Amino acid sequence: MGLDQTALNEAALARIEPGAPVAIIDIGSNSVRLVAYSGISRAPTPLYNEKVLCGLGRNVLSTGRLNEEAVRRALQALARFRVLCEAMHVGQVFVLATAAARDAENGPAFLEAAAAACGHPIELLSGRREAELSAYGVISGFHAPDGVVGDLGGGSLELVDVRGSAIGSGVTMPLGGLALQDLSGGSLKKARKIAAEALKKAGPQLDTLKGRTFYAVGGTWRALARLHQAARDYRLHVMHGYSIEPNDELSFLQVVEQSDAATLAAVESVSEARRPLLAYGAVVLEEVIRSGRPREIAISATGVREGLLFEKLDDAARARDPLLLAAAELNRLRCRSPGHGPELQAWTDAFMASLSTPETADERRLRHAACLLADVGWRTHPDYRGEQSLNVIAHASFVGIDHPGRAYLAVAVFFRHEGVAPEKASPLLRQLAGPRLFEQARLLGAVLRVAFPVSVAMEGILPRTPLAMRDGVIVLTLPQDLKDLASDRLSNRLRGLGRLLGVEARIEIAA
Template sequence: MAYELIAAVDLGSNSFRLQVGRIVANQIYPLDGLKEPVRLAAGLTADKRLDAAAQHRGVAALSRFAERLRDFDQGAVRAVATNTLRVAKNASQFLEKAEAALGFPIEVIAGREEARLIYLGVAHTLANPQTRQLVVDIGGGSTEFIIGQNIDPIHLESLYMGCVSFSLRFFPEGRVDKRSFKEAELAARRELQTIVHAYRETGWDEAIGSSGTAKAIVDLLELNGFSDHGLTREGLEKLRNELLHAGEASRMKLQGLRADRIPVLPGGLAIMSAIFKEFGLERMAFSEGALRLGVLYDQLGRYHHDDLREATVNRFMQRYEVDRRQAARVAHTALGLLNQLVPASHEAEHPDAQFLVWAARLHEVGISVAHSSYHKHSAYIIANADMPGFSRRDQARLSRLVLAHRGKLERAQPLRGEAPEWTLIFCLRTAVLLHRSRDDQPLPPRSAAFTRNGFQVKLGAEGLDALPLTAAALDDEAQQWSGIGSELRIHRDA
C-alpha cells in the first residue's frame, strides 16, 4: 500500500509524541508533530504498577492524538511504547484503554529494538553518515546507546536508567545537593561500566545526543553561554554548578528552561554527566532525528518490501540451522490452506499471512536445542530472543503459534476466542502433519473450509491411501480438536 502521509506515535516514559511525515521519493519530510508531557514513569508504584493518574494522563493524551489521526488508514500509523510499558506489571490493562483511545494498535518494543529505531532516525539526519557514530538517547526510563555507521548499527544497548526514574530516585521533591547529585552520577556510571569497555574497543568518530534530555541540555548550554555549540564537558560542569547553587531546578534563572523539563532535569543531567566521564567525551553534537523518525523510516522500508523482519527470520533460520526445504514446504502448504479459508490473505503483505509464513519458517528452530519437545524450545527462543523489527507482541504471537503447531491443543487455550489465531494454528498444524515425511512427494489434492464449530479438510482418497501414517495422524488430529470443544472433519474424496 502506498501512502502519501504516515505517522509515528511514541509512548515514552516522559512524553508521548506524535510525528506526521510526508513520503516523497523514498524520503520522509517531517510535517506537524504533537507532544504531551505525560510523565508515565512517574506513575510507576513501588511494585511496578502504573497508577490511575498516570494512566488517565496517557489515555487523555492519546485521545488528543486520535483527533489528528482520524483520517489515517490503519497501515499508515505505527505506535510504539518503550521502557515504562516494558516493566509495568499492568501494562496490558493500560494498553487496552490506550489503543481504544488512539484507534490504532500499540507495540511494546524491546530495549535493543528501541535503540535500533533511534539509530535509524538519527542516521537519516547525518551530514556525514560514513563516519562511525556513538548515539546516546536519554529517555524517561531508559537510555539507549548505539555505535553505527551509515544506517547500520554495530552495537545496540538499552540501560535501565532515565531522566524520570533517576529524578524520582535521587531527587525526590526536586531538591538537589552535592551528595545526591554525586550518588545519581555514580549510579549511572555503575550501569555504564557494563557496556563502556566494548564500546570504547569498537570506537567512534563522533558522539551524538538525541531526544528530549539532550535537546533540553543543549538549549540551556547554548542560550546561557555555557557552550558555543552542542554539549561540552565544560558546559555540563557549568550547568551542574548552577543547579547545585539553586538547590532546585525550579529556582534556576536560565534562558530556555521549559516548565515540563524542570522535574526531570536533575536526573537527566546526572546521567549525561556520567556518560561524558565514562566514555571520555569532550563534546557531543545533537540530532533532531530519533525514535519517531526511525519508526517512520522503518515503516517506509516495509512498504517498499525492505522489511527488517524478513531479514531477522532469515538470520534465525541460518543461526539455528533450520531445514530450509522443509520450512518452505510447510509454509507453502499452510499459506495455501489459509488462502482457501480467508481469500483476503492472497493480498500482498496480509498480516495474518505474514505471521503464518514466519511461524512456518521458524517452527523448527528449537531442534538446535533438542529434538524432544522441540516445539517448546522453538517457542521459548522466539519469545525471548532479540528479534530486530519485531515488537514484543509480535514475538509473543509468533511464539504462541509455534508452540501450538504440534502436541496438545490445550496449550493454545489462552488464545481461545481469537478466531484468526485458531485459523492460523489449524493451517500450520495441518501443513506440518502433511509434510511429516520431509520429502518432496506430491500431496493428495486438498481443500479447506470452515464449519460451524471448526474446520473441514477434503483430501483425495487415492493419494491418502498411499500415506497410511498421514491418514492415521489426521484422525488423531481430529481428536485433538474435539478435545477442546471444536472439530476437524476429514473427508476423503473418491
C-alpha cells in the same frame, strides 16, 4: 480579481510528490507524542507535532505500576491524537510504547486501553529494539555518522554504536530521568553513583566512544542543549546538529546540577513538567562524558520515530542524501524554474574543476545543496531577498547537515543577493562556518552572481554558457545567439569574481 487559493494550492502540490501523510504515536515514559510526516521518505517533512507530558514512568520502579492519573492523561491524549490523525487524512499510523509500559505490571492492561483509545495496534519495544530504532534515527539524520547513540527517555537510556550505516549491538539501562529520580529517592548524589555504576557495565558501547561523537537523543538532552545555547548566547536556535565540546559541556552540566532550574537562562522554553528532570539528565550526560571521553556531543532531533520511517525504506532509498532531497523539495516549491538548480550544479561543477584548488566531497555536496536553494527568495522584495533567503535556509528543518554546513548554505545564498564583501555576513554565521567554508561560500556567492544575470533563473541557458578558468583567466563564453546578454552589469559581476580569485575575467563570444 482575487487569486484562486485552490488553484494556488494545486499548483504547489503539483511540484511535490503527492501521498497521504503518515503518523507515529510514541508512548514514552515521560511524554506521549504524535508526529505526522509528509510520508515515508528519506527526508520526511514533519507536518504536525504535539506532545503531552503524562509521566507514565513516574515511580514505576518503586511501585511496579503505572500511576492512575498518568494513565488517564495518556488515554485522553491518545483519543485526541486519533481525531487529529483522522482530520489530517493520515494514511498510516504506527504506535510505539517504550520502557514504562514494558516495566509496569499493569502495562498490558494499559496497552489494551491505549490501543482502543488511539484506534491502532501498539508495538511494545524491547530495550534492544528501542536502541536499534534510535540508531536508525541518527543514521537517517546525520551525514556519515560515527560514534555512539545515547537515547535518554523518562524510563531508560539506550546506547548503541553507529558507523556509517552499520549498527552495533545495543544496551538499555534504567537511567531515564524519571527512573533515576525514583531509584535515587530524589538525591542527585545517589543518582550520580547509580549512573556511574550502570555505565561501567555498558561495555563496548562506551569503550569505543573515545575520540568519536556522542549523539544525544531525547527531550531532556535537547532541553539541556537549548539552555546551553542561551547560556552561551548562541543565536542559531536549531537543535539538530548542534555540537558541544565536552569540557564546555561538563562545566555547564555542573551549573545545572547545582542550580535551581528556575534560575537558568531561557528555562521558560522548557516545560514545567520537564524541569525537575534536567538535573538527572545532566548527571547521566556528565557520567557518559567522563566514562566515554567523546570528541564532541552532537544533539539529534531524530530518534526512534525517524528510525522507524528509515527502517521501512528500501536500500536504494536509504542510500539517498537527505540534505539534497530536502533542498530539491524546497527548490521545486519555491524557485522560479526548478530545473535551473540541477543546471547550476553542473555549471558550477565545471567551473570548480577548472580551478587549481580542489573541493572535498563534503564541500561539493554542500555546494550542490546551495545551488538548489539559490533562488528560494525570489518572491521577496529585492531589498530583503538576501536576508529572507538566509533566514529560510539557516532555520530550515534540514537533516544530514551540521551547523557549519547550515552557515555555509545560508551565507552563500545571502552573498548571491548582497555581494561578497565579508563584513556583510552575520558574525555568528561567519564564525560557525569557519575560515575555509566561509571563503567557499564567498566564492560560490560570486559565481552565482554571474549565473543569474546570464540565465535569469531559467532552464536551458547555463549549459550553453560555460564558465571556466583558462590560462589563469576566468572566461564566460556566450554563443552567437546569446551575445546580447553581455552587458556592463554582467561584466561587473564577472570582474568581481575575478577580484576574489586574484585573476582577470572576461566575456568571450563563440565563433
